[in-house]
Amino acid sequence: KAGVTQTPRYLIKTRGQQVTLSCSPISGHRSVSWYQQTPGQGLQFLFEYFSETQRNKGNFPGRFSGRQFSNSRSEMNVSTLELGDSALYLCASSLTPGTLNTEAFFGQGTRLTVV
Amino acid sequence: GESVGLHLPTLSVQEGDNSIINCAYSNSASDYFIWYKQESGKGPQFIIDIRSNMDKRQGQRVTVLLNKTVKHLSLQIAATQPGDSAVYFCAEKRNNAGNMLTFGGGTRLMVKP
Numbered sequence: 209k210a211g212v213t214q215t216p217r218y219l220i221k222t223r224g225q226q227v228t229l230s231c232s233p234i235s236g237h238r239s240v241s242w243y244q245q246t247p248g249q250g251l252q253f254l255f256e257y258f259s260e261t262q263r264n265k266g267n268f269p270g271r272f273s274g275r276q277f278s279n280s281r282s283e284m285n286v287s288t289l290e291l292g293d294s295a296l297y298l299c300a301s302s303l304t305p306g307t308l309n310t311e312a313f314f315g316q317g318t319r320l321t322v323v
Numbered sequence: 324g325e326s327v328g329l330h331l332p333t334l335s336v337q338e339g340d341n342s343i344i345n346c347a348y349s350n351s352a353s354d355y356f357i358w359y360k361q362e363s364g365k366g367p368q369f370i371i372d373i374r375s376n377m378d379k380r381q382g383q384r385v386t387v388l389l390n391k392t393v394k395h396l397s398l399q400i401a402a403t404q405p406g407d408s409a410v411y412f413c414a415e416k417r418n419n420a421g422n423m424l425t426f427g428g429g430t431r432l433m434v435k436p
Binding site for chain 1: 354355364365366367368369372374412414416418420421422423424425426427428429
């Protein structure tokens with residue numbers, strides 16, 4: 209079956225602009241989580257969505273937001289981009305958030321460069 | 324390919340040798356631990372997991388050891404192969420926190436042929 213699909217793969221934006229990234233989870237998966245990966249901070253949790261509701265949120269400013277649609281696809285938005293937002297943004301798809309050993313499957317990520 | 328960390332600790336091993344990658348975690352409330360492998364240009368890929376009520380779990384060529392007393396996790400890879408070259412991350416998960424993962428800093432494994 210198809211894996212987690214993230215679009216676009218690469219993106220270049222200017223400071224002050226806003227950006228929307230998309231994630232299509234594995235068919236049947238209803239939980240989508242987003243992570244930011246940078247050389248300095250590593251992998252950091254942004255937020256998790258399940259049944260169109262945000263379940264958990266990491267320690268990021270309000271410029272970072274997300275949503276989930278009824279088909280489980282998710283988008284994340286970053287407004288008023290800063291140079292420090294340059295990162296690889298990863299989406300992880302899971303069946304549900306209910307059990308501890310629910311495996312998370314990651315997409316290839318979207319590489320965002322802010323200039 | 325994608326650069327996932329310019330200043331990661333690096334472990335360099337000879338092909339066929341065993342590798343041990345270590346991880347210290349901080350949250351004593353963590354209930355579940357996972358090791359991920361990330362190759363250049365790809366997202367993290369699940370390798371092996373362990374619940375907090377266990378101290379050892381074995382998979383194919385991989386073993387995870389958990390020492391809760393000192394909050395230490397290790398990944399052992401037997402007979403390391405060139406295809407094992409990647410960045411390895413440990414991650415923690417807590418009960419009642421959905422699928423939120425807290426990742427360690429990562430270790431780059433380089434396998435010399």
